[in-house]
Amino acid sequence: MPEIAKMSITIKDIAKGLNLSKTTVSFVLSGIGSNKGISISTQYRVLQYAREHNYQPNLLAKSLHSGMSHTIGLVVPSIGDLYYAELAKAIEAEAKKRGYLIIICSSERDVVQEVKMIRTLKAKQVDGLIIAPTEHCETELRSLLRENFPFVLIDRYYPSIAANYVVIDDVKTSFELVSHLISQGRRKIALITADTKITAIYLRHEGYRMAVEGNGLEYDPRLHCEVRRNDYSKNTIEVLDRLLEEVPDVDGFYFTTHYLALETITYFMRNNIDPRRYGLACIHQNPIFATIAPGMNVARIPIEDMGAKSIGLLMDNIDDPKCKPHGGCIVDAEMVLN
Amino acid sequence: MPEIAKMSITIKDIAKGLNLSKTTVSFVLSGIGSNKGISISTQYRVLQYAREHNYQPNLLAKSLHSGMSHTIGLVVPSIGDLYYAELAKAIEAEAKKRGYLIIICSSERDVVQEVKMIRTLKAKQVDGLIIAPTEHCETELRSLLRENFPFVLIDRYYPSIAANYVVIDDVKTSFELVSHLISQGRRKIALITADTKITAIYLRHEGYRMAVEGNGLEYDPRLHCEVRRNDYSKNTIEVLDRLLEEVPDVDGFYFTTHYLALETITYFMRNNIDPRRYGLACIHQNPIFATIAPGMNVARIPIEDMGAKSIGLLMDNIDDPKCKPHGGCIVDAEMVLN
DNA sequence: CTATTTTACTAAACTGGTTTAGTCACATGT
DNA sequence: ACATGTGACTAAACCAGTTTAGTAAAATAG
Numbered sequence: 001m002p003e004i005a006k007m008s009i010t011i012k013d014i015a016k017g018l019n020l021s022k023t024t025v026s027f028v029l030s031g032i033g034s035n036k037g038i039s040i041s042t043q044y045r046v047l048q049y050a051r052e053h054n055y056q057p058n059l060l061a062k063s064l065h066s067g068m069s070h071t072i073g074l075v076v077p078s079i080g081d082l083y084y085a086e087l088a089k090a091i092e093a094e095a096k097k098r099g100y101l102i103i104i105c106s107s108e109r110d111v112v113q114e115v116k117m118i119r120t121l122k123a124k125q126v127d128g129l130i131i132a133p134t135e136h137c138e139t140e141l142r143s144l145l146r147e148n149f150p151f152v153l154i155d156r157y158y159p160s161i162a163a164n165y166v167v168i169d170d171v172k173t174s175f176e177l178v179s180h181l182i183s184q185g186r187r188k189i190a191l192i193t194a195d196t197k198i199t200a201i202y203l204r205h206e207g208y209r210m211a212v213e214g215n216g217l218e219y220d221p222r223l224h225c226e227v228r229r230n231d232y233s234k235n236t237i238e239v240l241d242r243l244l245e246e247v248p249d250v251d252g253f254y255f256t257t258h259y260l261a262l263e264t265i266t267y268f269m270r271n272n273i274d275p276r277r278y279g280l281a282c283i284h285q286n287p288i289f290a291t292i293a294p295g296m297n298v299a300r301i302p303i304e305d306m307g308a309k310s311i312g313l314l315m316d317n318i319d320d321p322k323c324k325p326h327g328g329c330i331v332d333a334e335m336v337l338n
Numbered sequence: 339m340p341e342i343a344k345m346s347i348t349i350k351d352i353a354k355g356l357n358l359s360k361t362t363v364s365f366v367l368s369g370i371g372s373n374k375g376i377s378i379s380t381q382y383r384v385l386q387y388a389r390e391h392n393y394q395p396n397l398l399a400k401s402l403h404s405g406m407s408h409t410i411g412l413v414v415p416s417i418g419d420l421y422y423a424e425l426a427k428a429i430e431a432e433a434k435k436r437g438y439l440i441i442i443c444s445s446e447r448d449v450v451q452e453v454k455m456i457r458t459l460k461a462k463q464v465d466g467l468i469i470a471p472t473e474h475c476e477t478e479l480r481s482l483l484r485e486n487f488p489f490v491l492i493d494r495y496y497p498s499i500a501a502n503y504v505v506i507d508d509v510k511t512s513f514e515l516v517s518h519l520i521s522q523g524r525r526k527i528a529l530i531t532a533d534t535k536i537t538a539i540y541l542r543h544e545g546y547r548m549a550v551e552g553n554g555l556e557y558d559p560r561l562h563c564e565v566r567r568n569d570y571s572k573n574t575i576e577v578l579d580r581l582l583e584e585v586p587d588v589d590g591f592y593f594t595t596h597y598l599a600l601e602t603i604t605y606f607m608r609n610n611i612d613p614r615r616y617g618l619a620c621i622h623q624n625p626i627f628a629t630i631a632p633g634m635n636v637a638r639i640p641i642e643d644m645g646a647k648s649i650g651l652l653m654d655n656i657d658d659p660k661c662k663p664h665g666g667c668i669v670d671a672e673m674v675l676n
Numbered sequence: 677c678t679a680t681t682t683t684a685c686t687a688a689a690c691t692g693g694t695t696t697a698g699t700c701a702c703a704t705g706t
Numbered sequence: 707a708c709a710t711g712t713g714a715c716t717a718a719a720c721c722a723g724t725t726t727a728g729t730a731a732a733a734t735a736g
Contacts, residue, residue, distance in 0.1 A: 011722065021686045022686090022723080023688095024684085039684060059723095061721075062722080065723055067691075079426050080426070084423075088417050093446075101441050106427055108431075123397045124439065269630070358715080359715070360692090360694090362714085365695095374715090398691090399721085400693055
């Protein structure tokens with residue numbers, strides 16, 4: 001009973017204003033007036049009145065009745081991160097095409113936050129969720145699965161959870177990038193990666209290892225460099241200092257993310273090392289590479305494609321709640337080699 | 339009447355299950371059981387039953403009754419743009435603190451889209467809007483104002499519209515950046531800007547002009563360079579080629595956005611020009627500057643601050659719908675000079 | 677001239693909560 | 707013995723829509 005200024009009129013107001021019933025007005029405004037035998041003149045009066053008084057339907061009430069909110073929740077590790085922002089853009093664009101809005105929640109890589117957000121979004125009656133999960137959120141995902149709540153994982157997935165997901169083939173992509181460097185004559189390729197346990201990163205290690213060993217080279221643990229995620233910039237310097245001292249004849253770098261590539265290029269520039277001395281490859285495109293490291297071989301993640309596919313899978317799941325998860329949808333990265 | 343599998347139970351189900359009325363259950367679950375004289379044992383039974391059956395309130399129903407959705411709409415020109423993504427992050431974080439969710443819509447710089455989104459968000463009963471408007475959307479903003487719908491403009495504003503807004507002082511910031519270059523002995527400072535009519539860009543021109551003329555230099559139209567927005571990268575090259583030919587002794591660059599700065603640095607690197615030859619300044623921080631143009635003087639836009647302030651203004655407006663817009667909130671950019 | 681159909685519309689229930697205004701049984705006061 | 711109070715709970719209205727089942731009056735049919 002809050003005495004808020006009445007912003008917009010309701011069906012009831014129109015009915016009162018025209019001495020009709022809510023039913024009649026609802027039929028007309030839903031565009032089914034003729035099917036329901038409402039006279040043309042009445043339909044016209046209703047439409048006219050609605051237009052004049054700037055009637056806007058209350059979608060909350062509509063959703064409450066229909067059980068569909070035409071809204072989906074998107075949970076990402078950080079919306080301030082360009083990669084997730086671009087994913088969000090792709091997802092939003094595709095959702096919009098289908099008449100859906102998205103509520104974006106940024107978990108800031110905190111599982112507790114993430115779980116809270118998932119629950120709130122469900123309470124808000126979103127029709128489904130797209131989640132780029134953080135680490136350790138298996139429990140919540142499993143309970144979504146148990147409840148048969150429609151959701152799709154994107155960017156990251158848990159092999160142990162039988163959910164819909166959209167990811168790139170990390171092993172294959174890594175394998176191809178590293179193989180390309182080897183085909184260009186590189187023999188001592190460093191693996192610059194992060195100290196995280198997420199599946200994607202682990203699989204990228206595997207791809208690297210397979211490419212190295214599959215091409216008759218030896219896997220050299222000194223070339224395996226893990227950068228601590230909580231102090232990226234500083235730790236990259238330490239890690240590279242050590243690498244260049246231990247293996248001065250390193251001739252290539254494979255980065256599991258563009259962040260690490262960027263840090264390394266920065267290190268090169270600061271130390272007056274010409275990046276062109278090395279074979280370089282990384283996963284994730286970054287437009288700045290064209291400027292600072294034109295030789296970088298890149299596996300561009302097909303963000304628009306992933307966005308569209310994730311919405312597609314989700315809609316299939318929403319339209320047919322009984323359908324079991326399709327399982328994975330593995331999209332190909334776009335190889336930009338030179 | 340869609341035969342969707344019942345995901346969660348309702349208050350009605352609890353009432354039925356315990357042979358109580360909806361009212362009693364609602365009182366208990368709202369935490370006002372004791373005030374309403376519900377016995378402790380009944381309260382316990384309700385809470386227990388709700389817990390066991392994993393009761394989740396339907397926030398749609400709650401909102402329909404209360405008239406508050408605890409959701410705000412955020413409309414940005416492009417959520418895939420790092421700047422707006424960071425703004426979104428700041429806004430989301432601040433909203434979260436106050437128990438609000440945000441629905442993000444990306445207008446892709448299309449007024450038609452933008453207007454459609456604003457209307458849909460209102461129909462979804464968002465409690466307020468934060469808008470980084472595109473060009474030419476005055477009409478819709480005016481009608482929001484007329485309806486007394488709570489909203490705050492961010493990043494851009496229209497001087498002719500008496501709305502709440504949060505922006506930086508473009509004139510002052512520009513003035514300070516350019517004055518700084520002049521104080522370092524630069525005399526021929528090019529203005530690299532975009533061919534747009536938005537107020538912010540216009541004001542940055544003004545700041546530039548004021549700094550130049552206020553410091554006893556002459557305003558040279560040959561130094562005023564407008565890059566076409568629809569083909570940024572290519573046009574930057576043409577514009578710079580012409581500038582360097584016409585004014586070979588240009589000794590400084592002031593960029594009205596970091597995009598233009600980035601394009602120009604790229605141009606320098608491609609043409610083997612050492613950026614350190616020039617005095618450089620721009621509005622908007624970009625972490626890559628540390629690597630490719632350490633001499634860049636930057637006015638860092640205080641994104642977190644702007645996000646927090648915009649939510650603050652919006653909440654004031656929501657809590658007290660009668661209160662007229664506070665008017666502008668001008669935040670200071672953080673000057674990172676060297 | 678009644679019976680049936682058609683036209684044009686409506687009452688009331690429903691979505692899932694909140695809230696107002698009671699009800700009913702029992703205990704206490706005088 | 708009767709009024710009053712109180713403890714424990716509930717019916718029904720409300721939010722703004724949709725939808726089912728039905729009604730009254732006019733038009734057509736037999």
